[in-house]
Amino acid sequence: MAQQDIQAPFPGVFYRRPAPDKPVFVEEGQRVEVGTVIGLIEVMKQFFELRAEMAGTVSAFLIAEETVVEAGQTVATVEASS
């Protein structure tokens, strides 16, 4: 089964929710399509959406909510649906 890593394109702080009082964009095990927003990265007070590049199921988030992420670090993995 194909698997794809979603990587941070630049360093910053990773968020799984659009706002602190909102639910997460996607849960582990949830289905995503190409372009589904899976989180936000804040860099220098600007927020950028991180999107799935492949349809499938989010198997795991490797970066915790509101923690530091380096450029190129894997944030989540997506497994292609069979």
Add this chain to the structure above:
Amino acid sequence: MIHRLLIANRGEIALRIVRAARELGMYSIVAHSEADSDSLAVQQADESICIGPAQATKSYLNVEAVLNAARQSRADAVHPGYGFLSENADFARAVKAAGMVFVGPDAAIIERMGDKSRARQTALEAGVPVVPGSPSAIRDLEEALAVAEAIGYPLLVKAAAGGGGRGIRIAEDAEALVKQLPMAQTEARTAFGDDRVYLERFISRARHIEVQILGDGERAVHFFERECSLQRRRQKVFEECPSPALDEATRDALHRSAVALAEHVGYFGAGTLEYLYDDLTGEFFFIEMNTRIQVEHPITEAVTGVDLVREMLRLARGEGLRFAQRDIQCRGWALELRINAEDTERDFFPSPGQVQRLVWPTGPGVRIDSALYEGYRMPPFYDSLVAKLIVWDECRDSALRRACRALDEFKLEGFATTAALHRRLLEDSEVRRGEVDTSFLERWLEGQTIPTPSEKEMVS
């Protein structure tokens, strides 16, 4: 007295405060996050103390962490700088409750002037003009039309719960208002869960002009005005002091209104009253007050020769206001260019990175406020401001030319900055004539073509 000053901030302003403290013989302690342990402010301070992880919410915005650091380092005063906790009334109150001096006004004044509608009400009480608008939320169309007649068209229909430019519609005349009102109410209800809307005069050509003041709790003096009309996404980019727009009578009335409002609230410390200036009618209207030192304070220092950060500290340690109004003179012209780590060719995308090579401009009339140094790695967690280039000269024209010269001397390798954008902006004929308003820069950017690489190298 203040012997040990905790500086609860980072970047160039933390360094700025360290310098002022040193000159006054105060011992400086910089509170910093884990991402800032190698900052220039930390290196220059007498002492430093870590207050938590890189994320501002866990360090610079964490009231408890900052208070603990102040206690642990036996500080007797806290300077909050700008941003972060600088206008947080609870923080100001907590610092005082802990037996320390908060370098700024009392919590009650921060609350009163920090809340837009309370500040507006306070301005009215002090006889200071505010943007004409409906005193309370509009109930129905009949009331809207009556109020609109008094305010004058064109006007803005603003959602009470909106902000930052959201939930605003423009009505050109009564006919448009009849159509816009129900739409604005529906929109406000769906977007904010609150259908209350206000009406406000729409100023189509507005300049942002602000007055710097210092107060001792009773008496206040002004330090002239700054114009900050060049903005992108409501962020100031380029400021000058004085404003090229005002005639002497208007300038005088503006300053007097700022002093009146500051004295009306018994203002203490350094503060800035922000106004919108209607370029078509010549009227000015108070919009809000910043109860702290501002980013662009150095241009006021350049034309008045007064060190505002040092004065804040002197006031805080109980020296009283050392100036009568007649002691404060405005000489020459000053500009500030904010240099941000942003890539102007990629829609101002943030560009944190490591400083590979750095050559600051120097020579007559040039000041740099920056915490950069060669080898420094810009953390991605905070504001993108990396340097402020401040130039002073005898008159506006020569200050603009001097700013060009200074930018030509400036070299920074390692990441993209907005320096080249400033160089092009300084060549613009409307900027040169001072014919700008708050939407000028965004219009100008839309009309700009991307420079060729050779041009880019020349000015970066």
